[in-house]
Each structure stands twice: as C-alpha cells, then as structure tokens.
Amino acid sequence: MQAVASPTTTIRRIVYRTRGHSHGGITRLMSPSDLGESLKPFVFLDIFDMERPMLDAMRAGAGMSIHPHSGIATVTVLTEGRMKFDDPSSGTGTLSYGGVEWLRAGSGVWHGKELTPDDVNFVQGFQLWLALPPDLENGEPESRYIESQGIPTVGPARIILGTHAGVTSPTPAPSGINYLLVTLKAGESWTYQPPAGHSIGWLALAKGALQADTSVRAGDMVVFEDAEAAITVQAGPEGDAVFVMASAVPHPHELHLGNYSVHTSAQALEAGERRIEELRQRMVAAGNRRTSTGNVPVFR
Template sequence: MSALLSPSAQRTIVRRTRGRGHGPITRLMSPGDLGQVLKPFVFLDLFQGESSFAGGMPIHPHSGLATVTVVTEGDFRFDDAVSGEGELAYGGVEWMRSGGGVWHGKELSPGQSPRIAGFQLWLALPPELENGPVDSQYIEAKAMPASGPVTVILGEYAGLRSPVRAPEGVHYLLVTLQPGQA
C-alpha cells in the first residue's frame, strides 16, 4: 500500500498492456481498446531505440488531431521554420496541432545521445479546432513547470500551468519517481 494514499483512495488496475510493437514504436493504446474510453486520447505510443531513428521519419500528413511528444531518455534536435531550433531532452515537449492538415516528419533529428525514448500521445481535437490552423511548439525541459516529481505537460496541476497551447480540460503529467518512491 502506498504511504501517500489512504485505502479508500487507491484504485485497482483495470487493464495492463505490453502494446503492439513496430520497430522502435510500441502502440500502448488505440481506438480499438482504451482509446474508446479515454477520449480525447486516441493513441499512446512508446518510442525507444537508437537515436538515428529520429532522422528517419518520412514526411507524412496529419489532420484533425494533435500530438504531444515527451522525451524520457536522450535528446532530439528540432529545427522548425516557425518555431526555431533547439534541443528537447528529458521532459522536453513537441506539440503539433494538425488542424485542417499538415505535412511533417523532418523537424526532429538525432541529438547527442546514442539512444532516445519517450511517449507520443495523440489527441482528438474539439470540433472548432479540427479544421483550424496548424500550431507547433517545441518547449525545452527547463521551460516546463514542475512541482516535486510532477512535470505539467498539458493543462494544470498544483497551481502550475503548461505553456503548451492545448485545448482546455486536457491534463497530461510526467511523473518521475526515484527508486522506492511511492
């Protein structure tokens, strides 16, 4: 039992998955399983592998959704004509709202680390944004608000607000626990 939660506040695990892998990407959640229950969350992908795979992503289209990519190991370089250039390391975030349509895939490239890992969450956009303008942000880890072990990726937590321009009411946290910490 966790020292932080009372017995009445603890929840049981409803579902576990190892996901379905394809190369360095493992799809942990999709519309055919928990995606139906957890809307607006559509897909949750875990990526991990040699950092060179970051530069190998072909240009591809998206429309009517948003993705938020969070780095949990290693680093990426980003270079975007509108958002500038820099580095995304642990806790750094890429936000891409595709709106009415966008082609992307060459904005990220390998950084200094030989390996990278992280999560990419795909979000269904509210109707008023589905065909709206494209919006991209690359936010380095030092600019992401944190309280103790919690980094606020989307939305709000403990009086802190994420700088990501996500739709209201969506909250996504990166929780970093030390070994043995509950």
C-alpha cells in the first residue's frame, strides 16, 4: 500500500542523526542550546516512555515538578497510552493516540502536573517546544487540549500543527510550521511535500523502522538537508512505524535563553523572567490547586 502526498524524483538526504540522552523514561533529542539553534523555530524535543511504576508515581503526585516557561509554545502529543486532563478553563477529557496538549506560554506560565495517566500500563509521546515570534513571545498565555478525534487526518498523517494537503489543524500555532504524527503499516511508503518556504525538515521515530535515504530505527531523530524537496519514507517489513515529521520556515531571530525560556531578545527574556517570578509569588499564595482527579492546572 502507498500513501503519497506529492510525487517526486528527488531524494532528500539525511544530514544529521541523534539518539539524544536519556534520564528515567525521558530522552532529550534536541535542546535550544544545541540542535535547536539549527532547527529553530523547533528548539526542543523529548520522547517519553513511561511504564507502570512511573505512571503510578505520577498518579500519586510525584514525577515531574511544576516549572515555568515563557517565550515558547509546548506541544505534547501521545503515540501510545492515555492521559487525562482536568482544567477549570478547558474542561476535562482524555488524550490518546494523536491527542494534543497545546500550551502557548507567552508572557509566562507554571505547569508540569496538568496531565495525569489513565489506568494504563504504558504511555509514550513527544513534547516539542516552538520558539515564538516577537508578537507572541510576551503575549497572553493560552492552553488547549484537543482529543484524538479532534485532530484531522490525511492518509496516514495526523495534522498536529499547520496545514497539510489542504487540511488545517485546529491547534492555534504560528504560521509557517507543520508537525505531523504518522503511522505507516509494514512496508507502506509515504511522501511528504513541505509547503513553499519550509526548508527545515526532520523526523523522530517512536516505534518500528523506516527507510529514507538511509535506515532510521526507533529512538532516532534525523534531520534532512535544507531544501523544499519532498521527503519519502517507507516502513520496515516487521511492523508499524510511528513517527513525527516536521517542517518549517526558518525562525529569523536569535535565541536568548533562560532556564526554561526562549526569547528573541535580551529585553523580551528579561520581561518573561520577571513575569515568571510574579506568577511564582501568586501561585505560592494560591496554595493547593490540585483537582479532585489529581491534576494541578496550568497557572497563567
């Protein structure tokens, strides 16, 4: 079987490959201080693989601590398992394969415990950070939870961000960014044609094996040469291949980095970190905000 977005005879070469570094159930594939400098607006990528002991600890309130962000948007998408959300401003629900948490930190937020595991034995997914443009980096924060059925599909691809094959994601991302979640059956091939101007391209493979111009195995993140040519991949013969594919117009601004923040200027970073401290004081004064289902909503 073959699902083709646009035919091409050009082979888009892989020019960089990483397997990142792991701590517990999280593998850091890209950070703003390394690969993110070359792939901006994509500046950070984690893949998380969480088994029962870690999930039980998260349900008990342990796990990731609450932490701040400014200047970025975070995009969390699940490839396996289920996570529950419970937020007074967004309602309640469950994220499963293809479900998305979108958090535009903007001027500043504190978060880290707004998702809790459902009664499952394994959860896998990706968290991506986007560097925001100057008109959004210190703007009003926004968070949305979009369940799996709310994310549109074209062929084997879920459109997490942007527009692909004439179909647009409901996630309110800045223009010039595409981010897709793709599952190919064993032996299936697929061609992704980036929109005009999207010269940055990469993918990260969660499960299975792929063949591009070279082989890609589960746990790899690979970067394609800067170009607007199509990217063709084929799943290996042993089973499904699950991966995220991204393309974008290059982010034209320098990256100014804080501990949890990425901005386009020193002045914008200073404003974001000042706002984060103001929010911290308000959050401490607010006391225990844990919901009846165990979540701690985003503070913004």
